[in-house]
Amino acid sequence: MPDTAADKVIRIGGATASFSDTALSVPQLLAAGSLDYLIFDYLAEGSMGIFGRMQAVDPALGYGADFLNVHVGPHLREIASSGVKIVANAGGVNPAGLAAALESLIASLGLSLRVAHVDGDDLRPHVAALKDAGHPDMFTLTPFPDGVISANAYLGAFPLAFALAQGADIVITGRVVDSALALGPLIHEFGWGPDDHDLLAAGTLAGHLLECGAQVTGGTFTDWRDVPDWANIGYPIGECRADGSLVITKPPGTGGLVSIGTVAEQLLYEVSDPADYIVADVRCDFSGVTLEQIGVDRVRVSGARGHPPIDSFKACITFDQGWRSIAYQPVIGEDAADKAARQAEALFARARNLLRARGMPDFTRTESVIIGGEASFGAHGRHADTREVICKLVADHPDQSGAEIFAREQWAAISGMAVGTSVNLATQVLPLTGIHLCLVDKGMVTPRVTMAGQCTEVPSAQSGAPRVPACAAQGHPAPPFKPPAAAVSDAGIADLIELAWVRSGDKGHLFNVAVIARKPEYLPCLRAALTPAAVADWYAHLGPAGCPPRVDRYEAPGVHALNFVIHDALTGGINASTRLDPAAKGMGQMLLRFPIPGVRALLDALPNPDRPAEEH
Numbered sequence: 001m002p003d004t005a006a007d008k009v010i011r012i013g014g015a016t017a018s019f020s021d022t023a024l025s026v027p028q029l030l031a032a033g034s035l036d037y038l039i040f041d042y043l044a045e046g047s048m049g050i051f052g053r054m055q056a057v058d059p060a061l062g063y064g065a066d067f068l069n070v071h072v073g074p075h076l077r078e079i080a081s082s083g084v085k086i087v088a089n090a091g092g093v094n095p096a097g098l099a100a101a102l103e104s105l106i107a108s109l110g111l112s113l114r115v116a117h118v119d120g121d122d123l124r125p126h127v128a129a130l131k132d133a134g135h136p137d138m139f140t141l142t143p144f145p146d147g148v149i150s151a152n153a154y155l156g157a158f159p160l161a162f163a164l165a166q167g168a169d170i171v172i173t174g175r176v177v178d179s180a181l182a183l184g185p186l187i188h189e190f191g192w193g194p195d196d197h198d199l200l201a202a203g204t205l206a207g208h209l210l211e212c213g214a215q216v217t218g219g220t221f222t223d224w225r226d227v228p229d230w231a232n233i234g235y236p237i238g239e240c241r242a243d244g245s246l247v248i249t250k251p252p253g254t255g256g257l258v259s260i261g262t263v264a265e266q267l268l269y270e271v272s273d274p275a276d277y278i279v280a281d282v283r284c285d286f287s288g289v290t291l292e293q294i295g296v297d298r299v300r301v302s303g304a305r306g307h308p309p310i311d312s313f314k315a316c317i318t319f320d321q322g323w324r325s326i327a328y329q330p331v332i333g334e335d336a337a338d339k340a341a342r343q344a345e346a347l348f349a350r351a352r353n354l355l356r357a358r359g360m361p362d363f364t365r366t367e368s369v370i371i372g373g374e375a376s377f378g379a380h381g382r383h384a385d386t387r388e389v390i391c392k393l394v395a396d397h398p399d400q401s402g403a404e405i406f407a408r409e410q411w412a413a414i415s416g417m418a419v420g421t422s423v424n425l426a427t428q429v430l431p432l433t434g435i436h437l438c439l440v441d442k443g444m445v446t447p448r449v450t451m452a453g454q455c456t457e458v459p460s461a462q463s464g465a466p467r468v469p470a471c472a473a474q475g476h477p478a479p480p481f482k483p484p485a486a487a488v489s490d491a492g493i494a495d496l497i498e499l500a501w502v503r504s505g506d507k508g509h510l511f512n513v514a515v516i517a518r519k520p521e522y523l524p525c526l527r528a529a530l531t532p533a534a535v536a537d538w539y540a541h542l543g544p545a546g547c548p549p550r551v552d553r554y555e556a557p558g559v560h561a562l563n564f565v566i567h568d569a570l571t572g573g574i575n576a577s578t579r580l581d582p583a584a585k586g587m588g589q590m591l592l593r594f595p596i597p598g599v600r601a602l603l604d605a606l607p608n609p610d611r612p613a614e615e616h
Helices: 025-032 045-057 066-071 073-082 095-108 124-133 158-165 180-190 197-210 260-267 336-357 375-380 400-416 520-529 532-538 600-605
Strands: 009-016 037-040 085-088 115-119 148-153 170-173 237-241 246-249 283-285 290-295 298-302 305-307 312-332 365-371 388-397 426-441 448-451 454-457 500-507 510-517 551-556 561-566
Touching: 009 025, 009 180, 009 197, 025 037, 025 073, 037 180, 045 148, 045 312, 045 426, 066 073, 066 095, 073 095, 085 158, 085 180, 095 115, 095 170, 115 158, 124 148, 124 426, 158 170, 158 180, 158 448, 170 180, 180 197, 180 237, 197 237, 197 246, 197 260, 197 283, 197 298, 197 305, 260 290, 260 298, 260 500, 260 510, 312 336, 312 400, 336 365, 336 388, 336 400, 365 375, 388 400, 400 426, 510 520, 520 561, 520 600, 532 551, 532 561
Parallel strands: 009 037, 037 085, 085 170, 115 170
Antiparallel strands: 009 237, 115 448, 148 312, 237 246, 246 298, 283 305, 290 298, 312 388, 312 426, 365 388, 448 454, 500 510, 510 561, 551 561
């Protein structure tokens, strides 16, 4: 008997988390069989500037060449024979260019795969108007920049669905919402409309879980020892139904892990308010999403809710911010961290003397990061006996020649400064790219789909809902703390890692840290201890001008989690931050030893065989 609509399952494989992701995922997912779609997420705030600079050098470029050479091109024959469809935002700032190159490759192989590309996201023709209208950064309120490299609106999923409905086998896009790569196919397969807000939110959640590849199948998991076979880690498969329900799994026989913990971590990755996750097509409420382990490496996801979208697209503007010199110096021996800090100060002073002697402007920024000295942990670092560090030196200058002065002068340290300074590991002088995030009216953006030479405009999901003002989110108040009976008289302290999984990620100048209780009973103690003020104090060394950063706290009760947004802690964003960790992948790791009082008796009363051993 044919499947009914309720029985229909669309299987989507998440093949890449970035344009530089593994070459092993595609053959693994194709070998798994029975896939309907493979999606490829190539773009992030950081990559848009890279592709923009590529196109500035050669107008024919500006897209992810690995799509042709690594991820899809080598497997086109198998893709054609299997019938799996491809959806990728690998077009960068030039989706038409990638589509043309792909069509040429397909023709050379004698295949008949149909290619469509989605564009209209490029805002560079509107830069002057955007600047005249203001459009400050939505987080920092800084004015619209000069020297724009790329400018793109985050389009929604309906143009992708339209391309598939026209018979496309491969859909190439420019900047779209990451999760739209999965939502577009689901709209096409199940006939969801722009007013099906709960279903659009569920499809967005499916895309959000799949878009980062192996991050949902055990990659970057807090309990990393529990994740088998990193060398053959399985890439995710989402089994999606018309009612919005979803099962996350992975190919059989692969490494990795699909568990409530791995899925919950990805659920809150790079999310601000889980109750108001805003994308182009819908406002999503993930706060009540629940997870159920229904088998080995199988987690059912349900409970997403949706509301009408806002009247704006998010836009990412990258711009030229001058030049950066980066050097990495090994310093070995007694008091290595102290020696490296003094050496950095002296090298910056010497280079400034050279700039003044030549009548050149000062550096716009200098900073040293002592890698191995646990400087990233601030007051909570353990570095007293460090005898081996790498000193990362960063000097920004308006001109390439100024950055090059520092790059040359820092070599003098090996013979004229700290004992134990060894041969420089690397020195770079590179253009510096800034990131500006803002909102633009949907009316000024016209998404288009082009296939077989035919270009069609596709209206965006519209709503009368107002745009979200910059810096509007302040966090939801948490309910008052009521200690569980088992912990009332217990003053015992436990480290956060004993009670929770933690995941962090960057979003422009800020980052989020999700804290997910391993058991629901732990959440009240976590809520009581992890106040916004306490978390701000923990990350005080990352705040502006040495002050604790602003912290918003949100709740996701469906997965028993708290989500923290730490503002102004990644100055410059992923492209320009001087931090050791501009992607904020390790920011959650800094919180694992946060002390949670009054919980030891509760831990003893609720034994957890999966709880990690203490590592004191």
